[in-house]
Amino acid sequence: MRSGSHFAQTASSNPLVNSPCEKCNIAEMSLCHALSCDDLRKLSSISTGIEVGKGVTIINEMDSADFLFNVTGGSIKLYKLLPDGRRQMTGFLFPGDFLGIAMNDCYAYSAEALEDCRLCRFPRARLEELLKEVPDLENRLLNMVSNELVLAQDQMLLLGRKTAIEKVCSFLLSLAKRTQRKTGAGHVISLPMGRSDIGDYLGLTTETVSRTLTNLKKKGIISIPTNGQLEINDIEELTDLAEGMD
Amino acid sequence: MRSGSHFAQTASSNPLVNSPCEKCNIAEMSLCHALSCDDLRKLSSISTGIEVGKGVTIINEMDSADFLFNVTGGSIKLYKLLPDGRRQMTGFLFPGDFLGIAMNDCYAYSAEALEDCRLCRFPRARLEELLKEVPDLENRLLNMVSNELVLAQDQMLLLGRKTAIEKVCSFLLSLAKRTQRKTGAGHVISLPMGRSDIGDYLGLTTETVSRTLTNLKKKGIISIPTNGQLEINDIEELTDLAEGMD
DNA sequence: CGCGAGTTTGACAGTGGTCAACTAGCGTGG
DNA sequence: CCACGCTAGTTGACCACTGTCAAACTCGCG
Numbered sequence: 001m002r003s004g005s006h007f008a009q010t011a012s013s014n015p016l017v018n019s020p021c022e023k024c025n026i027a028e029m030s031l032c033h034a035l036s037c038d039d040l041r042k043l044s045s046i047s048t049g050i051e052v053g054k055g056v057t058i059i060n061e062m063d064s065a066d067f068l069f070n071v072t073g074g075s076i077k078l079y080k081l082l083p084d085g086r087r088q089m090t091g092f093l094f095p096g097d098f099l100g101i102a103m104n105d106c107y108a109y110s111a112e113a114l115e116d117c118r119l120c121r122f123p124r125a126r127l128e129e130l131l132k133e134v135p136d137l138e139n140r141l142l143n144m145v146s147n148e149l150v151l152a153q154d155q156m157l158l159l160g161r162k163t164a165i166e167k168v169c170s171f172l173l174s175l176a177k178r179t180q181r182k183t184g185a186g187h188v189i190s191l192p193m194g195r196s197d198i199g200d201y202l203g204l205t206t207e208t209v210s211r212t213l214t215n216l217k218k219k220g221i222i223s224i225p226t227n228g229q230l231e232i233n234d235i236e237e238l239t240d241l242a243e244g245m246d
Numbered sequence: 247m248r249s250g251s252h253f254a255q256t257a258s259s260n261p262l263v264n265s266p267c268e269k270c271n272i273a274e275m276s277l278c279h280a281l282s283c284d285d286l287r288k289l290s291s292i293s294t295g296i297e298v299g300k301g302v303t304i305i306n307e308m309d310s311a312d313f314l315f316n317v318t319g320g321s322i323k324l325y326k327l328l329p330d331g332r333r334q335m336t337g338f339l340f341p342g343d344f345l346g347i348a349m350n351d352c353y354a355y356s357a358e359a360l361e362d363c364r365l366c367r368f369p370r371a372r373l374e375e376l377l378k379e380v381p382d383l384e385n386r387l388l389n390m391v392s393n394e395l396v397l398a399q400d401q402m403l404l405l406g407r408k409t410a411i412e413k414v415c416s417f418l419l420s421l422a423k424r425t426q427r428k429t430g431a432g433h434v435i436s437l438p439m440g441r442s443d444i445g446d447y448l449g450l451t452t453e454t455v456s457r458t459l460t461n462l463k464k465k466g467i468i469s470i471p472t473n474g475q476l477e478i479n480d481i482e483e484l485t486d487l488a489e490g491m492d
Numbered sequence: 493c494g495c496g497a498g499t500t501t502g503a504c505a506g507t508g509g510t511c512a513a514c515t516a517g518c519g520t521g522g
Numbered sequence: 523c524c525a526c527g528c529t530a531g532t533t534g535a536c537c538a539c540t541g542t543c544a545a546a547c548t549c550g551c552g
Contacts, residue, residue, distance in 0.1 A: 082403070082408075082490065083489050083491065135378060138381065138385060139377065145388065145391045146347050146349065148395055152402065153398065156334055159402055160334045160446070160449030162328075162332075163540095210500055211501080226549075244328065244332075409507075440530065442531095452531075456531060
């Protein structure tokens with residue numbers, strides 16, 4: 001077990017209280033958002049609150065996709081692998097995000113907890129039944145997946161056409177925007193993932209990520225206090241750099 | 247107007263017959279697939295069949311997303327642009343595919359006809375109303391968008407982590423697989439898009455695409471008759487090359 | 493205090509980009 | 523009918539960005 005974790009070893013163990021959604025203190029956009037009390041109760045009745053420790057693999061690419069999840073605490077990395085071990089992050093998840101969309105009946109990627117996490121777990125079969133009964137829920141899900149698709153397309157632009165510095169700046173800005181949406185202030189952001197995770201997200205190596213961050217630091221555009229945080233000093237400049245305006 | 251096109255200049259002009267979906271001779275997976283006769287009639291009542299000529303821009307990134315489309319004939323390229331003109335294709339559409347998913351109320355990408363195309367057009371507002379009435383339709387849409395998301399993630403892996411030759415081979419294979427699903431035989435595929443379109447799809451330059459294809463040709467793995475077609479001679483080898491197994 | 497994972501820095505190399513010239517194919521017009 | 527010219531594609535020479543390999547460093551933890 002990785003250091004510091006006091007949570008369950010695997011995603012399937014340690015089902016907590018049969019989570020009444022009131023426990024989800026995430027007020028923002030999540031699957032449950034904007035449902036009627038009645039629908040919420042139905043949804044809650046098929047969900048199980050679980051907790052997983054840092055480093056734990058929550059789902060595995062090619063495993064049978066029996067569960068869907070809603071993240072209620074912590075952060076998660078999603079990735080795909082090539083046969084020779086090369087890795088591509090497909091996203092990072094934070095509270096409110098949804099996990100488990102699949103084609104056919106296998107997961108399309110693996111998911112691992114970056115920190116101790118709290119999740120709301122739904123059996124796929126029962127959720128699908130429920131979707132038929134509760135059109136609002138299906139609509140909500142459709143919106144969430146559509147949003148993810150748009151973000152995926154932005155990421156394709158980044159991966160296919162941006163330079164290393166543009167990639168890194170874009171990444172920092174997207175984290176900043178997300179933080180801002182949730183907390184109001186967005187110039188101090190937390191980086192729960194390591195350099196090589198960032199590299200695999202941006203299609204770069206650890207070394208290039210490190211070098212690029214050092215450059216930004218030297219130019220005074222960002223600061224990196226030793227904890228897992230990062231401060232943006234000049235968001236204008238960062239924005240320009242993110243799209244090659246320099 | 248581009249050469250050879252005898253179709254309408256813009257997507258909004260030339261509404262054909264108020265398309266009874268029977269005219270869609272695409273039996274396979276499309277939005278309308280697997281709907282009851284009754285639901286199909288409702289869907290048909292809000293749709294307009296349109297045709298657009300080769301080279302015509304069907305939707306524009308950042309335009310208000312007033313319509314959704316179902317492709318019923320021809321092929322379409324989707325792309326995003328950076329301020330300085332760099333371009334990333336986000337996909338190619340063929341009959342049966344869906345077009346117009348958006349976040350907020352603007353399109354996230356532009357779409358241009360690669361050949362003369364036939365489309366089924368739905369006003370967004372009316373389709374959204376209909377979704378509330380016809381849960382099967384919403385479910386169908388959710389499945390289509392989920393599939394697209396999975397494909398988008400595969401594309402991220404390709405863009406971020408594959409080499410030029412792996413990218414080109416993966417691309418040819420995905421076209422072959424699609425052709426096979428539709429026609430049965432999948433070793434002769436049509437390439438309605440140009441080299442630079444392919445390059446922008448794979449995160450490569452025209453030159454690299456050209457060079458890589460020449461290599462494959464020299465090795466006898468593919469043949470390129472002068473028309474817009476391509477023949478795969480050794481699909482085994484192509485598959486290996488697509489994932490770095492060499 | 494010392495170990496170890498993660499990160500930073502450096503030297504070097506290779507893949508793929510850039511720029512430029514050349515070729516092939518095709519539609520147009522003399 | 524052939525010649526011209528345009529666009530798309532191919533090929534070559536060169537180079538730069540980013541990857542690779544290796545070493546040094548930092549910080550947290552036992």
